[in-house]
Amino acid sequence: MTKEIPARVMLADMDVRYDRYGKRRTFSLKFVSLAGKLYYLPNAYAQGAGKMNNKEYRMRGIQPCCPSGNPEGHAYAVKITNILEYNGHPVSWGEDNAMMAKV
Numbered sequence: 001m002t003k004e005i006p007a008r009v010m011l012a013d014m015d016v017r018y019d020r021y022g023k024r025r026t027f028s029l030k031f032v033s034l035a036g037k038l039y040y041l042p043n044a045y046a047q048g049a050g051k052m053n054n055k056e057y058r059m060r061g062i063q064p065c066c067p068s069g070n071p072e073g074h075a076y077a078v079k080i081t082n083i084l085e086y087n088g089h090p091v092s093w094g095e096d097n098a099m100m101a102k103v
Contacts, residue, residue: 004092011080014046014060024069029062030085031078038084039076043067047075 019025030040047061060083063075083091 002089005086005089006092006094007080007083010083010086010089010091011060014086017046024065026065026067026069027087028085029078029083031062031076032082032084033076034079034082040085043069045069 014027016025024045026043026045028040028042029044030038032038041062041064043066044062044064047063058080059077060080061075062078064072066072081093085091
């Protein structure tokens, strides 16, 4: 059983776009789309979700990529409460994250 990751830690880690060497940080992600489909992206990176305030609308833009970091396919606008797994760890929307889950 893998250890759960708190949602606030997942969001903080996702907001770090580049490492100290200037390379994009990639991660794996499992989420449910707004249409209700389950997606698993083994390699992806965060980007903007269009012309909106990501924090206000509680969305993140996710771009699938190959292992070397080159983009593949199209970007997904993902509601943060629909993210189920981050880097193989289930996302915990526990008591201290109750305010996030209500939105």
